[in-house]
Amino acid sequence: MKAYVFPGQGAQFPGMGKDLYEHSDRAKELFEKANEVLGFRITDIMFNGTDEDLKQTNVTQPAIFLHSVILADALGDNFKPEMVAGHSLGEFSALVAAGALSFEDGLRLVAARANAMQKACEIQPxxxxxxxxxxxxxxxxxxxxxxxxxxxxxxxxxxxxxxxxxxxxxxxxxxxxxxxxxxxxxxLNVSGAFHSPLMEAARAELETAISETQIVPPRCPVYQNIDAKPYTDPEKIKHNLIAQLTGAVRWTQTVKKMLEDGAHSFTEVGPGNVLQGLIKKVDRTIQTTSAAF
CATH class of the missing domain: 3.30.70.250 (Malonyl-CoA ACP transacylase, ACP-binding)
Structure with a gap:
């Protein structure tokens, strides 16, 4: 089975997504839609910003999400996932790519998540x-x-x-x-204690946003961080997304479970190749690659 995986915070780099924007009309349209939804031109920061500009949580998370989901969209008929998973933030990218969340709703949730996490970080160092x-x-x-x-x-x-x-x-x-x-x-050089009880304020804030967002059954199972198991039921997916903010990202367990369930290759969709390195450390024999349109 072909598995697709989506990276989380830390995979960003200056110039990310620029090739997509310049070579695909559809990608350009989605990037411009994202600028409207967010209320600022995130594309200017992604394409021309510095490392420091991209490290701001309210920029980093939507930027990585956009790079991943727009790349998955650009793959067109070549994107045929039989199972998907995302690392932390990447779980939102995976849900959009698998059709469980709309592009706009996914982006709104990611922006809300980034802002809620930033606020929670400011409550306690x-x-x-x-x-x-x-x-x-x-x-x-x-x-x-x-x-x-x-x-x-x-x-x-x-x-x-x-x-x-x-x-x-x-x-x-x-x-x-x-x-x-x-x-x-x-x-680590991070702004706070992500995936810990200290994110409770963010979890409570995001719970309302997730509860009010429409999630439909994805086209293939989504392996979620909270317990490394596959899900297709929208209510369970929502519950797990909310729990993810204060719970651990069980990436090692997720990769093992996907292998157990028949994954024979992993394609990383988004900036960088961090997840491929982690997957190889779980099983060095498994085939990994980066998505390219």
């Missing part, structure tokens, strides 16, 4: 850290030992788990994990 070279169980165990807020947030691949929490909680956990033998415990 918080951060994330990548833990390399330890098994998941050890990282989970250490997180439970720390009295401050710190939780596993992104199960990216075997030996790479990102933790999320208060600054004090992350500092304590990093020190303990280094003692336990982590090759690296690297604090």
């Amino acid at each position: 918080s951060t994330m850290a990548a833990i390399l070279g330890l098994d998941d169980y050890t990282v989970e165990e250490v997180c439970e030992m720390v009295s401050e807020v710190v939780v596993p947030a992104n199960y990216n691949c075997p030996g790479q788990l990102v933790i999320s929490g208060s600054i004090e909680g992350i500092d304590k956990a990093c020190a303990l994990l280094t003692e336990k033998g982590a090759k690296r415990a690297l604090k």
